[in-house]
Amino acid sequence: xxxxxxxxxxxxxxxxxxxxxxxxxxxxxxxxxxxxxxxxxxxxxxxxxxxxxxxxxxxxxxxxxxxxxxxxxxxxxxxxxxxxxxxxxxxxxxxxxxxxxxxxxxxxxxxxxxxxxxxxxxxxxxxxxxxxxxxxxxxxxxxxxxxxxxxxxxxxxxxxxxxxxxxxxxxxxxxxxxxxxxxxxxxxxxxxxxxxxxxxxxxxxxxxxxxxxxxxxxxxxxxxxxxxxxxxxxxxxxxxxxxxxxxxxxxxxxxxxxxxxxxxxxxxxxxxxxxxxxxxxxxxxxxxxxxxxxxxxxxxxxxxxxxxxxxxxxxxxxxxxxxxxxxxxxxxxxxxxxxxxxxxxxxxxxxxxxxxxxxxxxxxxxxxxxxxxxxxxxxxxxxxxxxxxxxxxxxxxxxxxxxxxxxxxxxxxxxxxxxxxxxxxxxxxxxxxxxxxxxxxxxxxxxxxxxxxxxxxxxxxxx
Numbered sequence: 001x002x003x004x005x006x007x008x009x010x011x012x013x014x015x016x017x018x019x020x021x022x023x024x025x026x027x028x029x030x031x032x033x034x035x036x037x038x039x040x041x042x043x044x045x046x047x048x049x050x051x052x053x054x055x056x057x058x059x060x061x062x063x064x065x066x067x068x069x070x071x072x073x074x075x076x077x078x079x080x081x082x083x084x085x086x087x088x089x090x091x092x093x094x095x096x097x098x099x100x101x102x103x104x105x106x107x108x109x110x111x112x113x114x115x116x117x118x119x120x121x122x123x124x125x126x127x128x129x130x131x132x133x134x135x136x137x138x139x140x141x142x143x144x145x146x147x148x149x150x151x152x153x154x155x156x157x158x159x160x161x162x163x164x165x166x167x168x169x170x171x172x173x174x175x176x177x178x179x180x181x182x183x184x185x186x187x188x189x190x191x192x193x194x195x196x197x198x199x200x201x202x203x204x205x206x207x208x209x210x211x212x213x214x215x216x217x218x219x220x221x222x223x224x225x226x227x228x229x230x231x232x233x234x235x236x237x238x239x240x241x242x243x244x245x246x247x248x249x250x251x252x253x254x255x256x257x258x259x260x261x262x263x264x265x266x267x268x269x270x271x272x273x274x275x276x277x278x279x280x281x282x283x284x285x286x287x288x289x290x291x292x293x294x295x296x297x298x299x300x301x302x303x304x305x306x307x308x309x310x311x312x313x314x315x316x317x318x319x320x321x322x323x324x325x326x327x328x329x330x331x332x333x334x335x336x337x338x339x340x341x342x343x344x345x346x347x348x349x350x351x352x353x354x355x356x357x358x359x360x361x362x363x364x365x366x367x368x369x370x371x372x373x374x375x376x377x378x379x380x381x382x383x384x385x386x387x388x389x390x391x392x393x394x395x396x397x398x399x400x401x402x403x404x405x406x407x408x409x410x411x412x413x414x415x416x417x418x419x420x421x422x423x424x425x426x427x428x429x430x431x432x433x434x435x436x437x438x439x440x441x442x443x444x445x446x447x448x449x450x451x452x453x454x455x456x457x458x459x460x461x462x463x
Contacts, residue, residue: 032263035238035324050288066426085335105449110385111329163363
């Protein structure tokens with residue numbers, strides 16, 4: 001029924017394609033937290049609150065539960081098939097080549113848009129910070145053509161810096177990432193400590209002004225708890241980047257499960273605490289449409305100095321998201337090159353065990369997108385690609401449990417026949433809660449991808 005091929009484990013590959021095992025479980029947890037805690041909680045909490053009101057707390061719970069189910073499925077597949085490539089690799093091994101291509105094509109969409117969006121967002125922080133120091137960045141070098149500029153140079157520059165770190169070495173990148181993650185968590189803890197004394201239960205009413213479902217509003221925007229959850233979902237994913245580190249983990253059978261589940265548990269707790277304090281400290285109507293909701297809340301309660309500190313720390317720590325997703329995308333491209341979907345010469349690694357060629361190519365592609373395109377409305381499109389990947393991994397668990405019931409599974413997802421279908425149904429419902437134009441754009445993207453597969457990829461795939 002399926003055209004399957006079990007992927008090679010990292011240690012079974014030719015020396016020039018073998019990655020160095022340098023990461024332990026604390027590095028993987030930090031990688032996951034670095035990817036998950038970022039633009040979502042710093043920015044999308046305002047978007048979610050605008051669409052769901054104080055019931056955005058329930059939106060975080062719904063999105064977190066769906067992601068938790070997906071995370072358990074990822075943990076099982078990652079420890080069962082400890083090879084780079086994440087959902088793409090699992091789909092290739094369990095569902096077959098065509099399914100793998102669709103998932104890989106969707107992951108390219110997810111990772112490219114996330115990296116580009118975060119880079120452009122960081123550029124805005126950087127330009128504002130430099131302006132405060134008296135350094136004015138010309139509009140031509142601070143915005144893409146669609147916004148009146150020529151190229152978003154700061155966005156291109158931060159991608160170059162992060163790519164340089166990744167090419168220098170995975171271990172070195174992980175150490176810097178861990179330090180920045182600590183700074184990020186400290187920043188959120190500072191926000192909670194300062195804003196919590198201003199918590200007022202009256203700010204929680206009305207709790208769900210737009211209802212609990214998903215209701216279309218002006219411009220096709222979806223409101224309600226589920227409508228907000230479909231956007232807030234962006235704030236949770238990132239743990240899947242951990243599974244791309246399978247070939248670089250020292251003890252993948254143990255470390256991958258700890259990294260995936262540990263980072264999800266930690267981030268869910270962080271999000272719920274920060275969101276509860278935010279909606280209790282200030283009426284939703286006052287910060288719901290802000291691009292910097294946490295800083296706005298702090299200024300509104302008379303803590304302008306702390307607000308500036310939080311904004312500065314966020315700008316410094318935001319590159320952890322870039323690092324995690326650029327890392328993940330380069331590893332997915334690496335595996336696709338090994339499989340013949342991209343030139344196999346790109347799969348060669350350096351003497352330090354780092355895939356320099358594919359990392360450089362990935363950085364160039366993402367930098368072009370970030371430098372010339374406006375990306376203020378594409379978070380939901382990135383979500384669409386992620387939802388497909390999550391559905392595929394959950395399906396892999398069900399198919400492999402049925403077809404290969406005796407296979408060794410270092411980590412077994414508990415209640416798999418409940419957890420995996422919950423992940424599939426939850427992701428499917430969130431997809432229907434995305435804007436209509438997002439769903440259409442995603443279908444067009446995959447139609448293009450399938451055309452490329454049948455014209456180019458299928459004949460070049462490694463048997």
